[in-house]
Amino acid sequence: MLLFCPTCQATFSGASRCPRCGGLLLMPHEVSPEAKRRNTADLTPVKPTLAGRVIVGSVLAMAFSLAVRRLMIGTLIAAEMDPNVWRVSPTGELALQIIHALAVVFGAVIASAGQVKGSTTGVIVGLVCGALFMGYELLGGASSQNLSLYLHIPVLATLGLIGGLISAMIWAAPPKFILGLPGSGKLSSLQLSEVAEAQRIRPTAWARVLIGTTLMVVGVTVAEDARLFVQKYSGGLFHVNTRGEAEFITWQIAMLAGLAGAMIAGAETGAGARHGLYTGVLGALSIYGLCVQRGVAHIFPAMRFWLDKLAIPTEALNDPATAIGIIGSVILLGILGGWMGGALFQPLVPEHMRRGRRHGFD
Secondary structure, three states, X not given: OEEEEOOOOEEEEOOXXXXXXXXXXXXXXXXXXXXXXXXXXXXXXXXXXXXXXXXXXXXXXXXXXXXXXXXXXXXXXXXXXOHHHHHOOXXXXXXXXXXXXXXXXXXXXXXXXXXXXXXXXXXXXXXXXXXXXXXXXXXXXXXXOEHHHHHHHHHHHHHHHHHHHHHHHHXXXXXXXXOOOOOOOOOHHHHHHHHHHHHHOOOOOHHHHXXXXXXXXXXXXXXXXXXXXXXXXXXXXXXXXXXXXXXXXXXXXXXXXXXXXXHHHHOOOOOHHHHHHHHHHHHHHXXXXXXXXXXXXXXXXHHHHHHHHOOXXXXXXXXXXXXXXXXXXXXXXXXXXXXXXXXXXXXXXXXXXXXXXXXXXX
């Protein structure tokens, strides 16, 4: 016999209570006309806000960082090493930077999942975590004049941007279909062929590639001078403690400049990875040529630091390992930056689609 649920407004058989809400099932003639109906608004899932996503991502990132740091301190104590001495060593500084980077990427990935574009959330998570990490280090006794503390914030914002883009690409938001497009009177096969043809035509913007290559090469060549300029004219506000820390800051400046150049090349092209590849190839050949021209003794500090971390010898620039290390690293940086630029700054969509375009604030 079919019984009726007045709350769900549905009929069920073989049960005395509603399998949905658990209410008592009634005969159809027993239902009162004033029975309370289910409110469809109660069934709408809660949509996280941007602030909520940022808070959750930042808390998870900080918890990840603190947990790994505690684990590392315990490992050092078990190995009969002084954590305070190891903390101020170049290896300890680099290890903490890597921990912070992994934590920000983890938090940005969690916070940006299910969004159309997770770039906004990822960047904000990186900025918040960078500020919190800087405050934690200052409270722990770090000098407020340490230049690496302030450079740490844009680096983490960039890593948060990468994590947000990757998260939105893997865990994408449900698609929204736009009905009533122009040309609906045509056959569907003809409409699909026109859309496919329009998407295939993506010419290479060589002007953007050249501009991005110039910025990439200039960033690598003047990174050391830019650091020295900031230290010299800051009135003693910024300084570095060790030579290793100075080389690391120089490498960060060069990396950010190269990433920015590749992003400019891939922005609004619809083929960011391809433009980033071209920018990386041209930039890699230019940087390697300048290194060969300057000689081993005057190789750019940013490239020397990176090659040392990769355990690649720098005694001879014509060594295949050295050449591959320089050229390959710059090309990979160009591809990453081009992909980021293409994902962040997409080409203009047709007029009928612009109204529904979202920018990550959902």
